[in-house]
Amino acid sequence: MFLIFALITLLGALAMFRSRNLIVAGLCLVLCFLGVAGLFLLLANPVAAALQIIVYSGAIVVLVLFVIMLLNSHEEEAAAQPHRIQRWLGALAAAVLGAGACKAVLSSPGLVRIGQESPARVMDLQQVGTSLFQQHVVAFEAAGLLLLAAMVAAVALVKKEL
Amino acid sequence: MNSALLQGSLQGYILVALLLFVIGLATVLIRRSLLVQFMGIELMLNAANVALLAFARYRGGDVQGTVFYLFIIAVAACEAAVGLALVVALYRHRHTTDSDSADALRR
Numbered sequence: 001m002f003l004i005f006a007l008i009t010l011l012g013a014l015a016m017f018r019s020r021n022l023i024v025a026g027l028c029l030v031l032c033f034l035g036v037a038g039l040f041l042l043l044a045n046p047v048a049a050a051l052q053i054i055v056y057s058g059a060i061v062v063l064v065l066f067v068i069m070l071l072n073s074h075e076e077e078a079a080a081q082p083h084r085i086q087r088w089l090g091a092l093a094a095a096v097l098g099a100g101a102c103k104a105v106l107s108s109p110g111l112v113r114i115g116q117e118s119p120a121r122v123m124d125l126q127q128v129g130t131s132l133f134q135q136h137v138v139a140f141e142a143a144g145l146l147l148l149a150a151m152v153a154a155v156a157l158v159k160k161e162l
Numbered sequence: 163m164n165s166a167l168l169q170g171s172l173q174g175y176i177l178v179a180l181l182l183f184v185i186g187l188a189t190v191l192i193r194r195s196l197l198v199q200f201m202g203i204e205l206m207l208n209a210a211n212v213a214l215l216a217f218a219r220y221r222g223g224d225v226q227g228t229v230f231y232l233f234i235i236a237v238a239a240c241e242a243a244v245g246l247a248l249v250v251a252l253y254r255h256r257h258t259t260d261s262d263s264a265d266a267l268r269r
Contacts, residue, residue, distance in 0.1 A: 002169060002174060006174070009182060013181075013185040013186070013205055016185075016198075016201060017185055017188060017189050017193070017202075022195065022197055022198065025198055026201065032182075036182075036208050036211070039175065039212060040212075040215055043175070043215050044223060045218075048211075048231050052211075055235045055238075060204060060239065060242045063242055063246055064197060064200065064246065067197065068197055071197075071249070071250065071259060073195070073253075073259045076194055077259070077263075083262065087192050090188070091188060091191070094184050094188040095184075098183075101184075102180060105177055106173065108173075111172055111176065114217075114220055115172030120223065123223055123225070128225060128229060130225075131229050132232065136233075146236065147236060150241075150244050153243075153247070154243040154246075157244070157248060157250070158247045
């Protein structure tokens with residue numbers, strides 16, 4: 001199961017990276033987020049999986065697709081200057097970072113030690129709610145304020161005359 | 163050890179998170195469309211979430227991990243709204259969503 005969801009996630013991400021059409025890229029992103037939600041289910045965390053599906057593959061991707069259709073930019077525009085060296089340097093930097101980090105993860109004895117014990121305790125909403133409203137009330141209110149501020153900022157940026 | 167990786171050990175999850183992060187980074191660095199770059203940023207954020215929740219599960223199902231995941235997606239929703247508003251505002255001014263042609267503060 002882990003292998004299936006990991007493959008869905010990574011192939012969705014790769015397809016998003018490769019696709020020329022922006023709408024197709026957004027749909028591949030949905031596939032990738034659904035794979036991540038499956039990984040959360042395997043991590044005994046159905047709360048996070050539900051949130052992932054609702055917020056990411058629901059709200060955020062729909063927002064991106066709306067903007068793509070609004071701006072009518074379905075294809076990537078042709079480059080004015082190719083900037084070939086910068087592209088290759090970017091690819092090289094990402095590949096080096098990825099290879100180094102993979103090597104570090106695979107050869108780390110600390111990760112093996114942490115990953116030893118595995119009695120999975122299923123996360124339920126009651127625990128999360130109790131912790132959220134007992135220990136993190138201030139942060140919860142701050143998040144609400146931040147969402148309000150972001151909403152006002154988005155309207156102010158896009159509206160032509162206020 | 164190798165079969166444990168395929169069955170989903172902690173290392174397997176961290177590896178998936180890493181590869182997801184690298185794909186997102188490559189998307190931001192190589193693709194030119196601002197909207198695709200934005201999707202790459204979302205991908206990197208998701209990679210961090212996978213790592214966080216994997217560590218939370220191997221700490222014996224820590225609740226704090228899920229609570230922080232909640233805050234992270236609240237901030238991600240804000241970032242999505244403001245980021246896309248910036249892209250729309252840029253398109254209004256310059257009629258492009260290409261990040262290469264929007265490299266100066268004024269023109």
